[in-house]
Amino acid sequence: MIHGPDMIYNDIQSWKYAELPKIFSNHVFTAKVSTENELANAIIQLKSHRDKMSFIEVMMNRKDCPENLHSLVKALNNNKKL
Secondary structure, eight states, X not given: OTTOTTSGGGXXXXXXXXXXXXXXXXXXXXXXXXXXXXXXXXXXXXXXXXXXXXXXXXXXXXXXXXHHHHXXXXXXXXXXXX
């Protein structure tokens, strides 16, 4: 996002990230979520899997980032100190 949302470094490979922890063990809890409700449900499910390694893949809008980062980039661009 620093030099723009369409820069190549913002392209993330489309892998099955939620499956990656299974290379370490079959004793894992994984989830892939794309809404706040799905995330909330996955976090609730974590409570019954405390004895396992856990991994939640969160799908976000391509141009989504924290407001703090937007503000920082805007301030830096205004001062041209990138």
